[in-house]
Amino acid sequence: MLSSQIKSNEIVxxxxxxxxxxxxxxxxxxxxxxxxxxxxxxxxxxxxxAEEDFITSVSPSFGKGAGIRIFxxxxxxxxxxxxxxxxxxxxxxxxxxxxLDITDNKRELFxxxxxxxxxxxxxxxxxxxxxxxxxxxxxxxxxxxxLKKNNKIITRKGSYSRNLQEVIIASSDGTYVSxxxxxxxxxxxxxxxxxxxxSSGSRRFGSSGMPNEFRLWDHEKAANDVFESSMNMLYADxxxxxxxxxxxxxxxxxxxxxxACGHLLExxxxxxxxxxxxxxxxxxxAHESVTAIDEGIxxxxxxxxxxxxxxxxxxxxxxxxDGILKKFISDRAGELRTGHxxxxxxxxxxxxxAAASRMRNTYIAKGEHSKEDLINSxxxxxxxxxxxxxxxxxxxxxxxxxxxxxxxKNGKLSSPVKGATLIGEAKEVMPKISMCGNDLELAPGxxxxxxxxxxxxxxxxxxxxxSITVGGR
Amino acid sequence: MNSRxxxxxxxxxxxxxxxxxxxxxxxxxxxxxxxxDKGEAKQLxxxxxxxxxIRVWNQSNLVGITTTSDISESGIKxxxxxxxxxxxxxxxxxxxxxxxxxxxxIKVKEVKKRIxxxxxxxxxxxxxxxxxxxxxxxxxxxxPYNGLSESFFERVYANSEGxxxxxxxxxxxxxxxxxxxxxxxxxxxxGSVKLGYGADDIDIESCIKEASNKTISHxxxxxxxxxxxxxxxxxxxxxxxxxxxxxxFNARSIIDGVSLSNKNSIGEKxxxxxxxxxxxxxxxxxxxxxxxxxxxxxxxxxxxxxxxxIENFIxxxxxxxIFKTTPTGHAGLGSKVSVSPDxxxxxxxxxxxxxxxxxxxxxYEGEFVYxxxxxxxxxxxxxxxxxxxxxxxxxxxxxxxxxxxxxATVAGDIKYLLKNIVNIESSQxxxxxxxxxxxxxxxxxxxxDA
Numbered sequence: 001m002l003s004s005q006i007k008s009n010e011i012v013x014x015x016x017x018x019x020x021x022x023x024x025x026x027x028x029x030x031x032x033x034x035x036x037x038x039x040x041x042x043x044x045x046x047x048x049x050a051e052e053d054f055i056t057s058v059s060p061s062f063g064k065g066a067g068i069r070i071f072x073x074x075x076x077x078x079x080x081x082x083x084x085x086x087x088x089x090x091x092x093x094x095x096x097x098x099x100l101d102i103t104d105n106k107r108e109l110f111x112x113x114x115x116x117x118x119x120x121x122x123x124x125x126x127x128x129x130x131x132x133x134x135x136x137x138x139x140x141x142x143x144x145x146x147l148k149k150n151n152k153i154i155t156r157k158g159s160y161s162r163n164l165q166e167v168i169i170a171s172s173d174g175t176y177v178s179x180x181x182x183x184x185x186x187x188x189x190x191x192x193x194x195x196x197x198x199s200s201g202s203r204r205f206g207s208s209g210m211p212n213e214f215r216l217w218d219h220e221k222a223a224n225d226v227f228e229s230s231m232n233m234l235y236a237d238x239x240x241x242x243x244x245x246x247x248x249x250x251x252x253x254x255x256x257x258x259x260a261c262g263h264l265l266e267x268x269x270x271x272x273x274x275x276x277x278x279x280x281x282x283x284x285x286a287h288e289s290v291t292a293i294d295e296g297i298x299x300x301x302x303x304x305x306x307x308x309x310x311x312x313x314x315x316x317x318x319x320x321x322d323g324i325l326k327k328f329i330s331d332r333a334g335e336l337r338t339g340h341x342x343x344x345x346x347x348x349x350x351x352x353x354a355a356a357s358r359m360r361n362t363y364i365a366k367g368e369h370s371k372e373d374l375i376n377s378x379x380x381x382x383x384x385x386x387x388x389x390x391x392x393x394x395x396x397x398x399x400x401x402x403x404x405x406x407x408x409k410n411g412k413l414s415s416p417v418k419g420a421t422l423i424g425e426a427k428e429v430m431p432k433i434s435m436c437g438n439d440l441e442l443a444p445g446x447x448x449x450x451x452x453x454x455x456x457x458x459x460x461x462x463x464x465x466x467s468i469t470v471g472g473r
Numbered sequence: 474m475n476s477r478x479x480x481x482x483x484x485x486x487x488x489x490x491x492x493x494x495x496x497x498x499x500x501x502x503x504x505x506x507x508x509x510d511k512g513e514a515k516q517l518x519x520x521x522x523x524x525x526x527i528r529v530w531n532q533s534n535l536v537g538i539t540t541t542s543d544i545s546e547s548g549i550k551x552x553x554x555x556x557x558x559x560x561x562x563x564x565x566x567x568x569x570x571x572x573x574x575x576x577x578x579i580k581v582k583e584v585k586k587r588i589x590x591x592x593x594x595x596x597x598x599x600x601x602x603x604x605x606x607x608x609x610x611x612x613x614x615x616x617p618y619n620g621l622s623e624s625f626f627e628r629v630y631a632n633s634e635g636x637x638x639x640x641x642x643x644x645x646x647x648x649x650x651x652x653x654x655x656x657x658x659x660x661x662x663x664g665s666v667k668l669g670y671g672a673d674d675i676d677i678e679s680c681i682k683e684a685s686n687k688t689i690s691h692x693x694x695x696x697x698x699x700x701x702x703x704x705x706x707x708x709x710x711x712x713x714x715x716x717x718x719x720x721x722f723n724a725r726s727i728i729d730g731v732s733l734s735n736k737n738s739i740g741e742k743x744x745x746x747x748x749x750x751x752x753x754x755x756x757x758x759x760x761x762x763x764x765x766x767x768x769x770x771x772x773x774x775x776x777x778x779x780x781x782x783i784e785n786f787i788x789x790x791x792x793x794x795i796f797k798t799t800p801t802g803h804a805g806l807g808s809k810v811s812v813s814p815d816x817x818x819x820x821x822x823x824x825x826x827x828x829x830x831x832x833x834x835x836x837y838e839g840e841f842v843y844x845x846x847x848x849x850x851x852x853x854x855x856x857x858x859x860x861x862x863x864x865x866x867x868x869x870x871x872x873x874x875x876x877x878x879x880x881a882t883v884a885g886d887i888k889y890l891l892k893n894i895v896n897i898e899s900s901q902x903x904x905x906x907x908x909x910x911x912x913x914x915x916x917x918x919x920x921x922d923a
Contacts, residue, residue, distance in 0.1 A: 057809035058562040060555045063542030080520040082542045099517040099592040155730040198858040241699045241920035272617035389852040399864045401852045421862040471862050471882030471920040
C-alpha cells in the first residue's frame with residue numbers, strides 16, 4: 001500500500017513529494033471523485049518603482065498555496081488553501097467532495113503517479129542569476145533620468161517586477177510535473193504638459209525564463225520611444241468620430257485580435273454560449289489574408305511555458321488558417337465539456353484560481369505587404385501606432401483605446417490625434433482585415449479573465465481594417 | 474495563530490532582529506462561491522486565504538516592506554528579514570510614519586453576525602434564480618455570467634507603539650447577467666448585482682427582476698447618429714465616472730503629478746453650486762464598509778465637493794503631513810502607500826436654484842440619451858488628462874419613445890462634464906459603489922454606427 005510509504009506530512013519544495021501526493025489523490029478517488037488535480041506553488045516576487053530620480057517603492061513578497069480540483073462528471077469543485085500539510089490538503093479534498101455532493105459508490109482507477117517530469121532542473125539557478133534589487137534600482141534610475149529630455153516632461157516613472165513561481169502539478173491521470181517559471185517586466189511612463197495640453201506615453205517590455213533579460217534591456221531606446229510618443233501627442237486634437245479604414249501597427253496592435261477574436265476562441269466561451277464561432281469550425285470567419293496562431297513555445301516570450309498549469313506541454317495551435325477557423329484554445333474542463341482537445345492552454349494566475357483555457361503568445365501571421373503599402377491604400381483614415389487596453393463584452397462587442405494615433409490623408413500619415421477608441425464585433429471586423437504587413441512583432445501584456453491575470457504576448461504585423469467605428473468627439 | 478498571537482510573534486521576532494519600529498496589516502478570509510449553467514453546477518469554489526504585510530523602519534528611519542501568505546513562525550521571521558533588507562532602498566525623498574490616529578477610537582457598525590449557509594444552499598439558491606430568470610422572458614436563452622458567493626473575513630492592523638485594531642465581518646454577492654437572443658437580431662445582454670452581509674440578506678427577487686427587465690429593455694435596438702446629446706447618467710454610471718476620476722481629490726495623485734488638481738485646488742469651482750460629493754465609507758448602506766484603513770486611521774465621512782467647489786482631498790499619513798493636515802482614513806498599506814476613496818455619496822445641495830428641474834428621467838419628453846452603465850473603464854479613461862471615451866449601455870429617448878442604443882461610446886472631458894451638469898434629480902439610489910441621484914449633462918459627444 002502506498003499509504004504505508006509516507007515519509008513527509010507536508011509538501012516540501014525541492015524534495016520528492018510523490019508519496020504524499022499519491023495519498024491525497026487516492027483519498028479523493030476513494031471518496032468517489034472522477035478526477036483529482038493538485039496544483040501547488042511557491043512564489044518569490046519583487047517589484048521596484050522609480051519616480052523622477054528616486055526609488056520610491058521596493059516590494060518583495062513570498063508565499064505558498066495549493067489549489068485542489070475535483071471533477072465528478074462535468075461538474076468540478078475547487079478549493080484553495082495556504083495549508084500545505086497532509087491534514088490541510090486532505091481537508092481541502094474533503095471540502096471539494098462535499099461541495100460536489102458525491103454519494104455514488106463508483107470508484108475510478110488510480111494507478112499512482114507517472115515518472116516525475118521535472119522541468120525545473122535547469123532553472124533552479126535562476127533565483128541567483130536574476131538582478132539584485134540594487135542592480136535593478138540603479139538601472140531604473142538611469143532609465144528615468146533618460147526620460148528627462150525637456151521641461152515639458154512633468155512625470156517620469158520606471159517600474160520593474162519579477163515573479164518566480166515554483167509549481168508542482170499532480171493528478172489522478174498520473175500527471176506528476178514540477179517547473180519553475182520566471183517572468184520579468186519593466187515599464188517606462190511619462191506625462192508631458194504645456195499650458196492646457198497634456199499627454200502621456202508608456203511602454204512595457206517583458207520576458208519569460210530569461211534571468212539576464214533585464215540587464216540587456218535597451219533603456220535608452222525605450223526612453224526615446226516613450227518621450228517621442230508623448231511629445232507627438234501633446235498638442236494633438238481630438239479625433240472626429242465615425243466609420244473609417246484603419247491601419248493598426250505591429251507589436252501591441254495585436255491586442256485587437258486578442259480581445260476581438262482570441263477570447264471568443266477559448267472553450268470557456270463555448271461553455272458559456274457566448275461565442276459566435278461555436279459552430280464555425282472549418283468555416284470562413286475572417287478575410288483570407290488572416291492566419292492566426294496561439295502558442296506557448298517561443299523562447300523567452302512573455303506567454304511561453306514549458307508546461308501548462310494542468311501539466312501538459314504547450315502546443316502551437318493554428319487557430320485560423322487563411323480565414324478558416326481551425327481550432328479552439330482548450331483546457332481540461334474545456335475538453336470535458338465541449339469535446340475540443342486540450343492545447344496546453346490551461347492557465348491560472350496562482351493557486352487560488354482553477355485553470356481555464358487562456359491564450360499564451362497569440363498573433364496574426366505575417367503577410368506580404370509593407371507598412372507603406374497599407375497606408376498608401378487609404379485616402380482618409382486612422383493609423384493607430386500605439387494601442388491602450390481593451391475589453392470584450394458578453395455579446396462579443398469589443399473596444400480598445402488608441403494611445404497614439406495619426407490621421408491618414410491621401411495615403412500619407414498626417415497630424416496626430418487623441419481620444420480615439422476602436423469599437424466593433426469580432427465576426428464583423430475579422431472579414432475586414434484585408435491586408436497584412438510583413439513586419440510581425442510581438443509585445444508582452446497581462447490578460448485578466450476567469451482564472452485571473454496571466455502573462456501573454458500579443459502580436460501582429462501592420463494590418464489594415466477596411467472599416468471600423470472610431471469613437472471620438 | 475490568531476491576530477493577537479501574530480502580533481506577539483512579530484514583536485518577539487522583531488526584538489530578536491533588533492527591529493524597534495514596525496507595523497503590520499493582515500487579513501484572513503474564508504470564501505465560498507458557486508456558478509451554474511442551465512441548472513447544472515458549473516464551478517463550486519472555496520478558499521482559505523491569509524495575507525500578512527509587514528513594514529519595518531531601519532535605523533535611518535527608512536521603511537521596508539514584505540508581503541507573505543506564510544504566517545508560520547519561520548514565515549514571520551523571513552518576512553521581517555526581507556522587509557529589513559528592503560528598507561535599505563526606502564524612499565529617502567518622502568518619509569513614512571505611523572498614523573497619528575492609529576490609536577483613536579473607531580466606529581464599527583453593529584451588524585448581526587452571519588454564519589456560512591454553505592455551498593449546497595448557495596447552489597440551490599442560484600439554480601432557482603437562474604430558472605426564474607430564464608422563465609421571465611422567452612428571449613432570455615441563457616445566463617452566461619452568474620455567481621453567488623459569501624465571504625467571511627477578519628482584518629487587523631497593529632504597530633510597535635501598541636496600536637491594535639481588528640474587525641471581522643461577512644459579505645455576500647449575487648450577480649446575474651442574462652443573454653437574450655431573437656431571430657435576425659444581435660444577442661443582447663444585461664444584468665444586476667446585489668450585495669448583502671450574508672447570503673440570506675440578498676434581495677434575490679429584485680436581482681432577477683432587474684436583470685430580466687434590463688435585458689429585455691435592450692431587445693429593440695438601433696444604432697445612434699454621431700452627434701452631441703443631452704445626457705442623463707444613471708446613478709451607477711455617474712458614480713463610475715466620479716470614481717474613475719477620483720484622482721482629482723487624491724493627495725497621493727496630486728503629489729505624483731497624475732491628478733488634474735494641484736495643492737492649491739482647494740476651493741476651485743468644478744461644477745454647479747447644486748453639487749455636493751462626499752466620501753463616506755461608514756455610510757449605513759455601504760455593505761463593504763471598513764472602520765479603519767491600511768495604516769489604522771479611522772474611516773470617516775469627508776466632503777470632497779461642497780456647492781460645486783473642491784472642499785477636501787483624501788489622504789494617507791504621509792500625504793497629510795506634506796499637506797499639513799490629518800490623515801483621512803483612505804490609505805492602503807504598502808512600500809509606497811496608496812490612497813483611494815471608499816464609498817462616494819452624491820447629493821443635491823441646498824443651493825440648487827440654477828438647475829433645470831424639468832429634466833426628470835421618468836417624465837421628460839424631449840430628446841436625450843440615458844446612460845445606464847459605462848464599460849471598459851480601464852481602457853477608456855485618461856485620468857491624468859481628464860479625458861474619457863467609453864462604450865455604454867443605454868437608450869435614446871425621442872418623441873416619447875425609448876430605444877436601446879447599439880454599440881456606441883460617450884466621450885468628453887471630466888471638467889467639461891462637471892461644469893455642464895444641468896440637473897441633479899432629488900431621489901438618490903443606492904448602488905454597489907455609492908449613492909447618487911440621476912445626473913443630467915448637456916452636450917456630450919456620442920459616437921454611433923448610424
